[in-house]
Structure formats: C-alpha cells, structure tokens
Amino acid sequence: MKIIVGNWKMNGTPELLDEMIGALGELHTENRVFLCVPYTMLRSGNVAVMIGAQNVSKYDSGAHTGEISAEMVAAAGASVTLVGHSECRKEQQDTNADVAKRAGLAIKNNLLPIICVGETAEERDAGLTYKIIEQGVRESVPANASNGGFIIAYEPRWAIGAGITPTKEQIAEAHKIIRDVLNEMGFEETPILYGASVTAANSADIMGIENVDGVLVGGASLKKDDFIPIIQSVK
Numbered sequence: 001m002k003i004i005v006g007n008w009k010m011n012g013t014p015e016l017l018d019e020m021i022g023a024l025g026e027l028h029t030e031n032r033v034f035l036c037v038p039y040t041m042l043r044s045g046n047v048a049v050m051i052g053a054q055n056v057s058k059y060d061s062g063a064h065t066g067e068i069s070a071e072m073v074a075a076a077g078a079s080v081t082l083v084g085h086s087e088c089r090k091e092q093q094d095t096n097a098d099v100a101k102r103a104g105l106a107i108k109n110n111l112l113p114i115i116c117v118g119e120t121a122e123e124r125d126a127g128l129t130y131k132i133i134e135q136g137v138r139e140s141v142p143a144n145a146s147n148g149g150f151i152i153a154y155e156p157r158w159a160i161g162a163g164i165t166p167t168k169e170q171i172a173e174a175h176k177i178i179r180d181v182l183n184e185m186g187f188e189e190t191p192i193l194y195g196a197s198v199t200a201a202n203s204a205d206i207m208g209i210e211n212v213d214g215v216l217v218g219g220a221s222l223k224k225d226d227f228i229p230i231i232q233s234v235k
Contacts, residue, residue, distance in 0.1 A: 001031055002213060003031070003151065003191055003213055003214030004034070004230060005033075005052075005193060005195075005215070005217065006035045006217050006221025007085070007217065007218055007221060008037045008054075008221060008222060009054065009218065010038060011038075011222055012037060012041060012222065013041075014040075014041055016222070017035070017037060017041050017043075020049075020224055021045075021046070021048065023224040025049075027228065029231055029232065030235055031231055031234070033048065033049045033050070034052050034080050034114075035049055035051055036053060036081070036082050037051065038054070039053060039054075039068055042076035042077055042078045050079045050080055051079065051080075052078050052080030052111075053080075053081040053082070053111075054081070054082050055068075055082060055085070055102065056081050056102050056105060056106050057069045058098050058102045058105070059105075069105070070102075070105040070108065070111055071109045073106075074109040074110055079110075079111065079112060080112040081111050081112070081113055082153075083106060083114065084116040084117065084140055085116045086116060086118060087160075090157075096135060096139035096140045097139065099115060099139075099140040100139060103141065103142045103145070103150065104144050104145075112150065112151065114151045114193070114216070115140050115141060115151065115153065116155050116195070116216075117132075117137055117154060117178070118132075118155035118174075118196075119133060119157060121157070129174070129177075130177055133154070133174060133181075134177060137181045137185075141185065141187070145187070147186060147187050147188065147190065150187075151191050151192075151193060152178055152190060153194070154174050154178060154195065155216070156170070156196050160196045164196075164197060165197045165206075168206075168209055171212065175192050175209065175210070178192050178211070179211045191213035191214060193214045193215055194209075195215060195216025197218075198217045198218070199220050199226070200230050200233060203215055203229075203230040204234055207234045215230065217230060
C-alpha cells in the first residue's frame, strides 16, 4: 500500500472536486488517497479519498486577519493538512519553527499533518543537502507528534516547478537520510513521501525506490486522467 497525495495549490472548483471524488469512488485500490484543496473547497472525504487543506495557521485563534486555524479546517470536514510546503517556505518565509507550530496545532485538532522538507538548488550546490534535510525533520516535527501520527514529504525544492525529476540515486539518498533521522527520533512508523514533478510516467519507478512510501503530486492531480494512472501504477 502506498500513500498518494494530490495538492491542487491555488486551482480548482467545487465542480471539479465533485468530478474527481466521483471518479475516485469507482476505483479499486489498496492505496490511501488524499486531496489537499483550497480552503473554499474543504469538506468531509469518504472511503475513496480523504480531503485536506494546504496549510493551517501557526496561531490557535485571535486577531490574525486572513489566517485559517487548524480547528477551523477540522470543523470544515478535513482530516489532513500540508504544512511547510516549499512554496509556503519561499513565499511566506516559513521557518522550521513555524512549521512545527502549524503541525502541532494540526495534531491538537486531530488533523494528520504532512510535513514537507527539502533543500534549494543553492543549498544542494553548497553541499548542504544532508544538513538541510536533517534540520528540516528534527526542527519541523512538533513535540506532540506520535509515531505514525504524521507524514514527512521530501520535496527537492530545486526540482519543483522546473520539470526536473531527480535521479533514483538522489531520491534514495534523501529518503535514507530522512528514514535514519526519524528512526533516531523514535518515529520508525512514519511514512515518507516524495514530491516533485511526479507523473504517471515516473510514479511507479519512484515508488519502487527504498523508503519511498508514496508521492505528493502537484499539477498531475488536477485531472482524473492524469491522477488516476498514478494511483493505479502501484499496489
């Protein structure tokens, strides 16, 4: 069984989500499927797919105009949320400490956080890949996390949006780092996803790599004809 997560980013409509949920409901798969959609489309999921948010606030409540709390996301019916996505780290300057706060509040409100970590091109070129990934895991996992109660997603930030897919060796190396760190922290049962330029053409190969428990899919998750083949590419 693998975990397949679609991230719609700032795209989609309720009608498109209805269509996708309907199509996923006709699938026969042992894989767990999540769709992380804009706040305006949050709702309860079903047996075929769990619905999630793309972020939650690092605040519980209060005078934070424009923020959406983990409690609100859970009340809307969601069961999962991304935190620390590379675009949030870049555009909102999220630090590991910010991500840990968001993930901690997600857990407090019975949401499953998918904690994203990964290095930039500059960090990779400087030979800092191991350091950045290790810090990302150690510093972004909140104190209230439990073994198996969260997911880590590795995003090579230098590949996202660039149409670049790292080599199998690069993916394997990064996931081995994450697995070793999680084991040291006592989180042996935590799944690790890969996310960057995932398509139906490469998903099976990627999920066949050791320590890759699933994928985080961007643009290819918006169309059923692109997303369903990814789900069906592995058992």
